[in-house]
Amino acid sequence: MKKKRKICVVIINRANYARIKSALRAIKNHSNLKLQLVVGSSALLDRFGDVSKIIEKDGFKIDAKTYLIVEGENPITMAKSVGLGIIELSSIFQNLRPDFILTIADRFETMATAICASYMNIPLAHTQGGEITGSLDESVRHAITKLAHIHFTTNQLTAQRIIRMGEDPSRVFITGCPSMDLINELDLNIKKDFIKKYGGVGGVFNFNKPYLVVMQHPVTTEYEQGLNQINETLKAISILKIPTVWFWPNIDAGSDNISEGLRRFRENQDSSFIHFFKNISPEDYIRLIYNSKCVVGNSSSGIRECSFLGIPSVNIGTRQQGRQKGENVIDCDYKASEIIASIKKQIQHGPYPRSNIYGDGKAGIKIADLLSKISVKIQKRITY
Secondary structure, three states, X not given: OOOOEEEEEEEOOHHHHHOOHHHHHHHHHOOOXXXXXXXXXXXXXXXXXXXXXXXXXXXXXXXXXXXOOOOOOOHHHHHHHHHHHHHHHHHHHHHHOOOEEEEEOOOOOHXXXXXXXXXXXXXXXXXXOOOOOOOOHHHHHHHHHHHOOEEEEOOHHHHHHHHHOOOOHHHEEEOOOOHHHHHHHOOOOOOOOHHHHHOOEEOOOOOOOOOEEEEOOOOHHHHHHHHHHHHHHHHHHHHHOOOEEEEOOOOOOOHHHHHHHHHHHHHHOOOOOEEEEOOOOHHHHHHHHHOOOEEEEOOHHHOHHHHHXXXXXXXXXXOOOOOOOOOOEEEEOOOXXXXXXXXXXXXXXXXXXXXXXXXXXXXXXHHHHHHHHOOOOOOOOOOO
């Protein structure tokens, strides 16, 4: 009997999981592959929604958990968390002995995954390389590309960027982003018990009427400005007074500043028209944004998933600067007046044509199939 190839995937936050879930399922169900799942960082922390519970509820077995986050949400603790991640993950990989490691996108914690794989001579596959954005993510993404042996890209443009970085063209594959797969599979109607299902805090409203979705994360290269930035968004939303679902920020440097702004607003201002969530399942998040009038903030979901759904998006600030965007996206600065004008314009426009710039909804199966048969040499060479 042929030995199954062991594919180890490291999940470190809620977006990480959403962006790879269909590939996890395809790997798990593949006859020649064995899925090994490692969950760590903010994906284990209750204040970020404890994604591990959703992962297990979805039927995935977690092979290892690792607490690798140093508290503080500043540049020093980010650097220390990467160092701790290298220590923790190297021991986990030694125990699991995977044939391949699959890492996702550009989170600072993924640097630890890539470094461990490289020094332990384990072939590394990487999704979402070749994309351009603002923040520290830009540098992290390209650094992982240079450590990775296999590249699963979203489109022709990102594939060409990776090849221009000196990567072997025969190891660059255009698969699309796995989060589009979930959209193709879903009944996109939102359930009436949505708020009751996930709890959260704030006002309760009818999801059959117009509402906004806001998700604004800190920008690591501007982390000291986070409080002022979130206050401008809060000011805009409080003036519009449209029912709003607001998600707590991620764990990047500056997260505490944004959280402070949200807490102050809840304590001192009228927030009866806003409901705050820490986390929900990837499927329900897609349903939520699909039925909204506009997605606001600086999450890549306003660009990636919203382009595939045709949902209007207002992208605030520099975090997604340079990322390939569909016609559904309006960029604006960190000013309440600009945010208000952009939201009004997007609501008036309504849904946009759907775009496939981030995939056609078949990425998971493509990734699993490639991982089952591809062979690589550990020694990499620049090819230009």
